[in-house]
Amino acid sequence: MIIGNLVNGVVIDHIPAGRAMELYRLLKLDSLQCEIALIKNAASEKHGRKDILKIGQLDGIDFSILGYIDSEITINYIENGVRVRKFHPQLPDTIYDLIKCKNPRCITTTEQELPHVFRLTDPGTRTYRCVYCQTPAGR
């Protein structure tokens, strides 16, 4: 893969500047064998600075968490060097084991084996709440 000349893969664009590493971790990209480029603080007409992730494969990545990070992010599918699809990520209904409940009285603080699950309760305000204690996820 040559940066700027991705043939087959996904370009995640308009990532808020400085957050590409976080996304790299959330999308579990370290488990992929393909080429991956992380571009930090690229110039952006819209945002001043942005981050970009270029991933040299099309399948096997769950992008749903991106909607939770920032709805301005764009996901671009590239096939044979041509962009075939561009879309903004949707807000995921449920977030598993990505964020932890900040409520010190929550059952998840004492029962370590419980999955951390948050559910979208208000798409308008992008509010997610812990399924156990209903505490809103801290942004």
Next chain:
Amino acid sequence: MRHLTDIPDLTAEEIDELISVACDIIERPDRYSQVCLRKKIATLFYEPSTRTRLSFETAMLDLGGSVIGFSSADNSSVAKGESVADTIKTVSCFADIIAIRHPKEGAAYVAAANSSVPVINAGDGGHSHPTQTLTDLLTIKREMGRLGDLTIGCCGDLKFGRTVHSLISAMSRYSGVRFVLISPEELTIPDYVRCDILDKNHIPYKETRDLETSIPDLDILYMTRVQRERFFNEADYVRLKDTYVLTPEKLAGASDNMRVLHPLPRVNEISVSIDSDPRAAYFRQVRNGKFIRMALIMMLLGLTPGF
């Protein structure tokens, strides 16, 4: 499998049905004395709450069933570090229904997710205590004869007081209900109650610091305890705990038809000299708690008197 972890688990119709069954149990208790024959309730109390536990246990005994369980986490497998999930999986092999009390919020959700029998939340930390709310609704219904067209004063800790939030939420669906929210500045209702319940449903409410001048307008005065554990420092607690104490002098301004409710236990927010006043409904409220739990146990077990 039906559980009750929080009031929204019940439809409005189911709540009305529970209240009506509870009223029938009060009228003719004999009709219900064998409904739960050979059924067992497990009361799993990870923190002591004698009143709530006895209420559940008596409810089951009065339905002809029996009781197993523990009353604190000290001398059970819990003390050896067993998870809620594992305890529930085990206990649901023995019991027909479970009531769980736990200091952590969401414990009842975990219990319900791991149980093969119905689970009732008997209080999970500061989160929810649905059978208290059902008790409050039954009490208002029995004392006032109705659940709509009421001015309800809530007094004390409105910030952390879960019973108040749940009561406001549950009462908001009846028509003609107004709230007077009486609390110190530091303990006013949280935004989610103000925005998501009151404003969203266009419920009229007034926030005030003053109990005495509010009393004459009220049909119900719901008193709550200002809990020591909600404060980070002792000085704040001491300064606020006596702010809203109901005395005979303050009660003198109330209508004869007003009723005073309290989830109990009280510390000193209601003067003992009020207990004999017919407007003091809080011990009748305790009694109602048993009847609504009987109705709930029957509903979750799918049992009816059968004749």
